[in-house]
Amino acid sequence: MTETTPAVDLDEAEAEVDLPEIGDRTRYDALMQVIRNRVTVRKFAPGFVVPEVHYDLILEAARHAPSGANAQPWQFVVVRDGEVKQKIADYFVAEQRFRAKAKMKFPTPDYRGLATAPGFIVVCSDMRWVNAFPVLRDGSDLDRMYRENAERILLQSVAAATMSAHLAAAALGYNVWWVTAIGQEQAQTDMRPLLGIPDEISVLDIFLFGPPAAKPYKRWRRPLEEIRHVDGYDPQFFMSDEELDDWIKTRRHRVMFKDASKID
Numbered sequence: 001m002t003e004t005t006p007a008v009d010l011d012e013a014e015a016e017v018d019l020p021e022i023g024d025r026t027r028y029d030a031l032m033q034v035i036r037n038r039v040t041v042r043k044f045a046p047g048f049v050v051p052e053v054h055y056d057l058i059l060e061a062a063r064h065a066p067s068g069a070n071a072q073p074w075q076f077v078v079v080r081d082g083e084v085k086q087k088i089a090d091y092f093v094a095e096q097r098f099r100a101k102a103k104m105k106f107p108t109p110d111y112r113g114l115a116t117a118p119g120f121i122v123v124c125s126d127m128r129w130v131n132a133f134p135v136l137r138d139g140s141d142l143d144r145m146y147r148e149n150a151e152r153i154l155l156q157s158v159a160a161a162t163m164s165a166h167l168a169a170a171a172l173g174y175n176v177w178w179v180t181a182i183g184q185e186q187a188q189t190d191m192r193p194l195l196g197i198p199d200e201i202s203v204l205d206i207f208l209f210g211p212p213a214a215k216p217y218k219r220w221r222r223p224l225e226e227i228r229h230v231d232g233y234d235p236q237f238f239m240s241d242e243e244l245d246d247w248i249k250t251r252r253h254r255v256m257f258k259d260a261s262k263i264d
């Protein structure tokens with residue numbers, strides 16, 4: 001039998017698991033307090049400097065997120081340089097203008113607030129990590145089918161870590177902003193050199209945080225009864241194509257912002 005050397009020193013792993021008694025509400029209530037108050041703002045108070053330790057506290061939360069195959073396929077680039085922030089903000093503002101011209105009809109927010117976001121973290125992943133998930137690696141149709149799901153596994157993993165980071169920021173008192181609008185390949189190609197990001201690495205989103213410029217507001221949430229299905233999918237919550245289109249046309253802009261005339 002050949003002996004394998006563990007690539008990871010498992011003795012170093014944080015083995016302690018400390019859960020409360022099942023049903024004890026204390027931690028749940030404290031967690032919900034954070035979850036409910038994690039609120040997006042798109043403009044931050046100018047002049048605030050994020051203490052260095054806060055980046056560590058926030059990314060420590062990201063580090064503990066679950067991931068497919070425990071691959072932890074995420075990297076976070078903390079941006080402190082105001083000029084780099086401004087350049088990245090410029091890409092988003094250009095995107096905002098492009099969308100307006102392309103008549104996408106998406107209520108695109110004002111991305112100028114990116115430039116002055118005190119907390120600025122670029123969330124990256126290496127898509128080659130899909131090979132760590134169940135795939136065949138032979139280019140077959142079956143491989144493609146598994147690869148598609150493997151990509152979802154990767155994206156869900158990074159989203160889990162990102163969400164943990166956002167909640168940690170909210171727990172520290174910050175408002176947050178999750179920006180994905182930069183996913184287009186051209187924007188990534190332009191942005192990578194600003195931060196020395198290798199070509200193989202994808203910029204999946206940007207995480208901004210800081211104190212808000214104006215009083216934040218809580219957005220609409222679908223009631224629990226409309227999302228909970230028990231022992232089977234309740235057909236009353238299935239939307240036809242027409243219903244979905246109608247929702248997008250008449251409601252989307254109202255739930256994304258306080259009201260459509262106040263797009264932030």
Ligand SMILES: Cc1cc2nc3c(=O)[nH]c(=O)nc-3n(C[C@H](O)[C@H](O)[C@H](O)COP(=O)(O)O)c2cc1C
Pocket residue numbers: 038039040041042109177178179180181182218219255256257
């Ligand atoms: C996956 C994901 C992508 C998002 N992308 C953007 C984005 O590109 N630009 C933006 O302004 N907000 C973006 N948001 C923020 C959402 O618009 C916001 O979370 C939503 O309107 C609910 O508001 P809340 O965060 O205050 O609860 C994104 C949020 C998520 C989770």
